[in-house]
Amino acid sequence: MATASTERIVGLNEYFTASxxxxxxxxxxxxxxxxRAVTGLYRAGGAAHEPKELLAELEPLEELYGYPGPRLMxxxxxxxxxxxxxxxxxxxxxxxxxxxxxxxxxxxEAWRSDEEDEARGLDILPPSIGRGQARRPYFEVLYVSPAxxxxxxxxxxxxxxxxxxxxxxxxxxxxxxSFEDAALAVVFNYNLQAVVISDGFPFxxxxxxxxxxxxxxxxxxxxxxxxxxxLGTLLARMVRRWRPELDVYLxxxxxxxxxxxxxxxxxxxxxxxxxxxxxxxxxxxLEGVKERYETPYFDNLKRYAQRPIGTFHALPIARGKxxxxxxxxxxxxxxxxxxxxxxxxxATTGGLDSLLEPTGNIxxxxxxxxxxxxxxxSFFVTNGTSTSNKIVHQALLEPGDIVLIxxxxxxxxxYGLVLAGAQPLYIDAFPLTQYSMxxxxxxxxxxxxxxxxxxxxxxxxxxxxxxxxxxFDGHVANVKRTMLECxxxxxxxxxxxxxxxxxxxxxxxxxxRRTAMGAAAAIRxxxxxxxxxxxxxxxxxxxxxxxxxxxxxxxxxxxxxxxxVRVRVYETDSVHKSMSSLRQGSIIxxxxxxxxxxxxxxxxxxxxxxSTSPNLQIIASLDVARRQMELExxxxxxxxxxxxIEARGQINTHPLISKYFRIATPAEMIPEEYRKSGxxxxxxxxxxxxxxxxALDDDEFYxxxxxxxxxxxxxxxxxxxxxxxxxxxYDIQINKTSRNSVLVQININNTRSDLAHLIKALADMxxxxxTRLAEGGEPARAAFxxxxxxxxxxxxxxxxxxxxxxxxxDDPKSATQEGHMREAYYKAxxxxxxxxxxxxxxxxxxxxSKGPELVSAKFVIPYPPGFPIMVPxxxxxxxxIAFMRxxxxxxxxxxxxxxxxxxxxxxxxxxPARS
Ligand SMILES: Cc1ncc(COP(=O)(O)O)c(C=O)c1O
Numbered sequence: 002m003a004t005a006s007t008e009r010i011v012g013l014n015e016y017f018t019a020s021x022x023x024x025x026x027x028x029x030x031x032x033x034x035x036x037r038a039v040t041g042l043y044r045a046g047g048a049a050h051e052p053k054e055l056l057a058e059l060e061p062l063e064e065l066y067g068y069p070g071p072r073l074m075x076x077x078x079x080x081x082x083x084x085x086x087x088x089x090x091x092x093x094x095x096x097x098x099x100x101x102x103x104x105x106x107x108x109x110e111a112w113r114s115d116e117e118d119e120a121r122g123l124d125i126l127p128p129s130i131g132r133g134q135a136r137r138p139y140f141e142v143l144y145v146s147p148a149x150x151x152x153x154x155x156x157x158x159x160x161x162x163x164x165x166x167x168x169x170x171x172x173x174x175x176x177x178x179s180f181e182d183a184a185l186a187v188v189f190n191y192n193l194q195a196v197v198i199s200d201g202f203p204f205x206x207x208x209x210x211x212x213x214x215x216x217x218x219x220x221x222x223x224x225x226x227x228x229x230x231x232l233g234t235l236l237a238r239m240v241r242r243w244r245p246e247l248d249v250y251l252x253x254x255x256x257x258x259x260x261x262x263x264x265x266x267x268x269x270x271x272x273x274x275x276x277x278x279x280x281x282x283x284x285x286x287l288e289g290v291k292e293r294y295e296t297p298y299f300d301n302l303k304r305y306a307q308r309p310i311g312t313f314h315a316l317p318i319a320r321g322k323x324x325x326x327x328x329x330x331x332x333x334x335x336x337x338x339x340x341x342x343x344x345x346x347x348a349t350t351g352g353l354d355s356l357l358e359p360t361g362n363i364x365x366x367x368x369x370x371x372x373x374x375x376x377x378x379s380f381f382v383t384n385g386t387s388t389s390n391k392i393v394h395q396a397l398l399e400p401g402d403i404v405l406i407x408x409x410x411x412x413x414x415x416y417g418l419v420l421a422g423a424q425p426l427y428i429d430a431f432p433l434t435q436y437s438m439x440x441x442x443x444x445x446x447x448x449x450x451x452x453x454x455x456x457x458x459x460x461x462x463x464x465x466x467x468x469x470x471x472x473f474d475g476h477v478a479n480v481k482r483t484m485l486e487c488x489x490x491x492x493x494x495x496x497x498x499x500x501x502x503x504x505x506x507x508x509x510x511x512x513x514r515r516t517a518m519g520a521a522a523a524i525r526x527x528x529x530x531x532x533x534x535x536x537x538x539x540x541x542x543x544x545x546x547x548x549x550x551x552x553x554x555x556x557x558x559x560x561x562x563x564x565x566v567r568v569r570v571y572e573t574d575s576v577h578k579s580m581s582s583l584r585q586g587s588i589i590x591x592x593x594x595x596x597x598x599x600x601x602x603x604x605x606x607x608x609x610x611x612s613t614s615p616n617l618q619i620i621a622s623l624d625v626a627r628r629q630m631e632l633e634x635x636x637x638x639x640x641x642x643x644x645x646i647e648a649r650g651q652i653n654t655h656p657l658i659s660k661y662f663r664i665a666t667p668a669e670m671i672p673e674e675y676r677k678s679g680x681x682x683x684x685x686x687x688x689x690x691x692x693x694x695x696a697l698d699d700d701e702f703y704x705x706x707x708x709x710x711x712x713x714x715x716x717x718x719x720x721x722x723x724x725x726x727x728x729x730x731y732d733i734q735i736n737k738t739s740r741n742s743v744l745v746q747i748n749i750n751n752t753r754s755d756l757a758h759l760i761k762a763l764a765d766m767x768x769x770x771x772t773r774l775a776e777g778g779e780p781a782r783a784a785f786x787x788x789x790x791x792x793x794x795x796x797x798x799x800x801x802x803x804x805x806x807x808x809x810x811d812d813p814k815s816a817t818q819e820g821h822m823r824e825a826y827y828k829a830x831x832x833x834x835x836x837x838x839x840x841x842x843x844x845x846x847x848x849x850s851k852g853p854e855l856v857s858a859k860f861v862i863p864y865p866p867g868f869p870i871m872v873p874x875x876x877x878x879x880x881x882i883a884f885m886r887x888x889x890x891x892x893x894x895x896x897x898x899x900x901x902x903x904x905x906x907x908x909x910x911x912x913p914a915r916s
Contacts, residue, residue, distance in 0.1 A: 020189065021643055023062055027097040030055050034090035052081060052089075061208045065186040067141035067173030068105040068112070069096045071154070076114045091115060106139035106192075137171045138294070138632075141192040142286055144176045145183040145236065147201035153178075163283040170290055180232050181206035187240050188510075191636030193247060194293075195286045196240050199275070200233045200253040234265040241268040243510045246373065246631045248289035250282060293631040297362035297369075298354070299621040305353060306343035316614075319345040344621070347614060356381060356615040357608060366624040373631045374507050375518035376572065376590035380607065381623050383615040386501040386587040387413040389573040391420060393497050393589060394465075396599055396606035397571075398423040402464040403819045405450055408802045409439040409868040410469045411499060415860060419826045423464070425872075426450055426819040427802040430472075431672060436665065436710065437740035437796055439868065441476035441702060442468055443675065444483050445555055451490040453817045456549035460491055469499045470517065473737055474670065474744060475708030477503070477512070479701050480520035482558070488524075488566050489559035490547060495569040495593070503705070504574030504588070505749065508634030509642060511697055512705070517572035521592040528563040537563060569593040579748055580634075582626040586619045637749035645707040645747040646683045648756050652711075658763045661716035661770055665742070667696075667704040675701035707747045714741030714792035716770055717785050721890060731762040741792045797887040800870055800880040806856045808910040809874040825874025825905065829858035834909035839901040840885055849879045853907040859895040861902075863888055871895075877902070 033052055056077065063074055073096060080089035092114055098104065099111035144156055153176040160174045175190065177183050179202055187193060237249045252273045253260060261272045271285050310320070317323040321342030324334040334342065346353060354361040363381065371379035382389045394417030398404065404418060408427040418425050428446050430439040447466065454460045466487055471477040480498065487494050498517035506512035506519075513519040527533045537560045544557060572590040576582035593599070629637075649664045668681035680696035682688070683706060696703055713723040720738025727733040727743070737744040745759065774782050805820025807813035828834045835858045838845050848855050857871035863885075870881055885896075896902065 020191070020639065021647070023059070023189075024097075024100050026055050026059050027093070027100055030059075031090070031093045031097040034086065034093045038086040038090040056081060062189070064177065065175065065182065065190050067175045067190075067192060068099065070112075070173065071157075073112070073114055088115065107136060137169060139192070140170060140172045140194040140290065140632075141190060142172050142174050143183060143186050143190070143193050143196045144174055145180075145196065145198045145202055146176055146178055147199055147203075148178070150178060159279055160283065163280055168287055169294075170287060172286070178202055179206045180204045180236055182208075183236055184239055184243075187243055187247070191633070191639060193244075194290050194632065195248040195250065196237075197250045197252065197282060197286070198233045198236055200251065200255065202232060204232060231265065234260075234269070237266075237268040244635055245375065246293065246508075246635070248286065250285060252282070290632075293369075294628060296366065296621075296624040296628045298366040298624040299628075301353065301362050302344050302617060302621045305346065306340055310346075316345060316347040318342055319347065321345075341618070344617060346617060353617065356383065356620060357611055357613065363620060366620075366627070369631075370588060370623065370627045371590060373627050374504070374572070374574070374588070374590045375513075375516070375522055376592045377596070378591050380589040380591075381620055382587040382589060382611070383585055383619040384587070384610070384612065385577075385585045386499065386573045386575040387411070388610050389587045389589045390414050390497070390499060391417040392603075392606045392610050393571050393573065394418060394421045394423070394606075395609060396603040397465055397495055397497075400823075401462065403454065403459065403462045403817075404465045404467060405447055405463060406467040407442040407469055408872075409442075409472070410467060411501065412860065412862060412869065414467050414499070415822075415869060415872060419823045419873075422823045424819040425822055426454075426463075426817055427872075429801045431675075432799040433474075433670065434796055434799055435793075436712070436742050437799070438474055438742075439472075439799060440474075440671065441470075441472050441478060443701060444479070444486055447483070448486055448490065448555060448559070450817060451487060452547075452549040452554060455490060455547075457815060457817060459817065463491060463494065465495045465497060467497045467499065469501075470515070471500075471503045471506075471705045471708070473502065473708075474710055475705035476671065477506075477515045477703045477705050479699075479703075480515050480517055481523050482701070484520060484524060484570070485527075485561055486559045488561035492561055492565040493567045493569065493595075495571070497571045497573070500572050501575040501587075502578055502708070504576055505579035505630070505634070505638050505641070506705070508630050508638045510635075511642075511693075514697065515703060517570050518590055518592055521568055521570040524566070525568050525592075528566055528568075533560075534563055536560060567595055569595055576623055576626050580626040581622070581629050581749070583616075583619050583622040585616075586623045586626065588623060634749075641747050641749050641751060642706055644751055644753065644756060645709060648745075648747065648759070649682070649706070649709060650684055651756075651760060652763065655760070655764070657767045657771075658760070661713075661767050662763050663712045663715070664745075665710040665712055670704050670710060671700075671702045677701070709745040709747065710739075710742045711735075711745050712742045715789055716766065717788045717792070719792055726766075727762065731758075731765075733759060733762055740796060797884045798880060800878065800884045802872075802875065803878050804876055805874045806854060806876050806905075806910060808856075820874055822872055822874050825856070825858070825872075828905055828909055829873060829903070831909075834858070834906055834912075836904050836906050837897075837901040838904060840882070840898070842901070845882060845902075849882065855882075855902070856905045856910060858903040858905045861885075861893060861895040863890050863893040863896075869895075874905070877904070 030052055033055075037052075060074065063069065064071075069077070073092070077089065077092055077096070080092060095111060095113075099108065105111035142160070144160070146153065146156055148156065156176050157174045164171070172194070175186060175193075177186055181204065183196070183198070183202075185206070187196065233251050233253065237251060240247055240249050248270045249268055250271050250273065251260075251266070251269045252275050254275045260266055266272060270289055273282060319342065321334055321339055324330055324342060325339070354363040356363055359367065367379045367381055370381070371377060380389075380392075382392065390411065390413040394404075394414065398418075398421040400422030402421075402423040403426050404423045405426050405428060406414060406418070407430055409430045415425070428442055428450055430442045433440050451460065451463060454463050468478060468483070470480060484496055487496075496517065500506070500517060503512075503516060506516050514523065540557075540560050541562075544551065544553060544559075547554060547559070570592045572592075574588050574590065576586040576588050577584050596603075649666075652662060652664050653659055653666070666682040666685075667676070676696065678692060678695040678700050680692055680700060680703075683693070713720065716723075718726065719740055720743050724735055724738050724743050727735060735743045735745055770785075774785060802818070804810075804818050805822070805825070809821040809825050810819075811821075838848070838855070845855070855877035857875045857877055858873060859871065860869045860873065861871040862869045870884060871877060
């Protein structure tokens with residue numbers, strides 16, 4: 002895409018676009034080299050200055066990558082020095098193209114410098130590429146060596162010569178000689194799958210890259226001061242913290258057996274005694290990658306599809322004969338291909354395993370997924386996170402339990418509570434009234450609810466906290482702090498984090514800390530940290546035993562007692578929303594140290610909600626999505642984040658587009674009180690990487706950069722209108738809308754071309770608006786201004802939950818708002834208990850002022866915004882009615898405009914419930 006920004010050379014300190022910056026430099030070098038080769042400009046004195054500078058900037062970075070590698074880099078340098086512009090241009094072009102397309106992973110040509118190499122044969126190439134075998138996945142291995150630089154070529158060659166034709170994968174070694182260089186390679190080189198550390202290397206790099214030092218210091222909490230004698234195990238820990246999926250090996254002269262048994266070696270996959278055979282290391286590396294590559298369920302399904310199996314059970318489409326022989330539906334077979342049907346079965350034998358009672362490859366696939374996502378165990382779900390959520394609710398809750406829950410959460414939670422019979426204590430998220438959407442649930446109101454429950458002696462009934470992370474619009478919670486503060490009040494509280502949109506975040510070292518599993522692991526670690534214990538004891542001295550009436554508690558960052566805490570965390574991910582799984586592929590990931598106490602009820606809940614005919618292809622795709630994320634999630638997620646940040650910058654700085662459209666910045670999406678770090682936007686003036694890290698670590702909310710709230714009100718479009726326009730005129734599909742915005746999501750599937758497509762559409766629309774306003778004269782401009790004002794300024798206030806009707810509360814005088822929603826829900830099953838009132842009728846206004854109170858019989862969920870503005874048993878306030886009257890959306894679940902609002906009659910409220 003030839004946009005302004007791709008031509009711009011991005012500074013390496015703009016870390017989020019660093020890999021793009023590298024490719025940009027090669028592209029620029031290519032352009033200049035070509036021009037010089039054609040014009041012969043090199044003869045002019047000093048003209049070679051620019052390529053030299055670019056190359057000088059690239060060289061330290063290139064040392065961290067396998068391709069183009071030292072041999073090709075030396076040739077690039079030589080040709081530049083010799084003034085051989087034609088040869089230089091040819092080589093730079095080859096490298097630049099290979100980097101842009103990742104072609105070097107498959108194409109042997111990328112590794113040659115030119116015809117001379119061809120004449121010399123293949124032995125200078127990575128020997129496993131280009132020998133006519135079927136494609137083998139390519140990766141790189143980092144060797145951290147104390148050896149003198151002069152020895153590095155020999156190390157590389159040693160490992161190259163170990164490659165065998167029967168190896169399943171091809172890899173290229175990358176050698177570095179210091180802790181800092183190793184850490185930088187781990188951060189930047191997404192081709193790495195394994196790190197081999199040889200003891201005895203120094204800490205500092207021979208080059209200084211300040212911004213990268215900043216990342217290391219801040220992020221990995223490793224600075225030069227942290228030097229120890231044991232840099233090997235320190236590096237192993239850093240690697241696993243940044244990229245937990247990588248395999249780390251250590252070769253040492255120390256007592257390998259003793260080291261292997263020590264705590265420090267926990268992050269190391271295998272320890273080798275220094276002089277041992279490199280072949281052992283080579284085989285260990287391949288085995289480690291294979292472990293991630295293997296997809297037990299998918300592999301078995303492929304084998305199953307190839308066998309000549311006769312089926313005498315249900316499912317006529319299995320094997321496809323009813324389709325391929327059909328007179329009328331053969332096109333379905335042609336469209337989907339034979340494998341879909343060959344891989345269909347209703348059997349659970351023959352190695353296909355049973356999702357309901359997995360003991361074979363589904364069990365292994367689930368264990369692998371748990372490892373990949375950082376949990377103790379995981380459960381595949383083939384009916385979306387809607388079902389995952391209901392399973393967790395039903396597994397953990399009993400009638401009478403109190404659940405603290407974000408009212409703005411997905412409807413599966415509300416229905417889950419009805420099924421489980423637990424009482425929701427709804428808490429409202431902070432509003433973003435200007436965009437007609439809610440933000441997320443802040444820590445303070447959750448604490449307040451818990452303290453009130455404590456004051457009324459009901460804390461033991463508070464079982465679960467349900468939170469959405471990230472929200473549809475990208476609000477990412479400070480998961481660790483939220484849990485710590487809640488656990489300080491109730492140490493055995495269970496958390497369900499709905500991460501339907503956020504599964505991918507595990508594979509970003511930036512976002513991982515804000516995932517449920519990332520935070521659960523951090524809390525487990527923290528509870529064993531002596532420093533933490535001291536902090537806890539200091540706090541305990543200051544605030545005592547948490548008297549709920551103590552006004553300081555809400556503004557104090559509370560810490561739980563490390564001796565009492567139980568870490569009980571559940572995460573649900575729509576794998577299909579952010580990873581390569583088929584639709585409805587979802588997963589429940591669990592880090593619950595008391596899981597054994599709920600294992601039986603979890604199984605019951607799983608049986609309740611899981612089909613006895615789960616879709617095999619969805620299960621297989623969950624297995625494959627896990628493989629992809631473990632092997633290339635780091636690269637793909639990093640790219641998606643880069644792309645999203647670039648899109649934000651391009652749209653908001655575009656002189657024409659930004660007159661009518663804008664992407665809401667973190668500062669606009671997150672109120673200041675939740676951004677203590679002062680972070681406002683990526684790339685804002687004065688922005689630094691340290692600032693971003695502070696925001697990620699400490700701010701109460703962070704914005705997921707990949708979720709772009711595109712404000713369209715200033716262009717005179719409401720969200721629904723704009724969504725339709727994008728789809729009909731520009732073939733662009735988006736998902737969520739609000740009154741004056743649409744949500745654009747960037748994921749691992751998006752490319753720069755997609756971004757170009759969107760920007761072109763926005764530019765076209767902006768031009769059309771300009772023309773219309775210019776040609777329509779003052780009447781058109783006045784109408785436009787009025788429309789924009791209505792969309793942007795005259796926005797309705799968002800109605801808070803307020804309360805359940807007294808009939809559904811154990812104690813109407815209680816300061817906590819939990820209620821028997823299930824009773825209200827079942828009351829409405831009897832039509833005699835219900836009445837309908839038209840939304841705009843006078844009767845509604847009279848009832849609001851004189852009573853009896855209006856009580857909703859239903860969940861009423863307008864799309865957008867998509868959260869229930871009424872739940873069964875809720876008192877309908879004048880604010881809710883005002884909001885509904887102003888709402889101009891067509892789709893409102895639970896509301897029939899012709900009949901009116903469905904309410905519970907006053908008589909019905911006096912009768913005892915049946916449920
Ligand atoms: C926050 C949240 N949770 C759960 C779900 C349901 O997920 P699924 O579509 O996988 O059933 C959604 C769907 O949009 C959601 O937004």
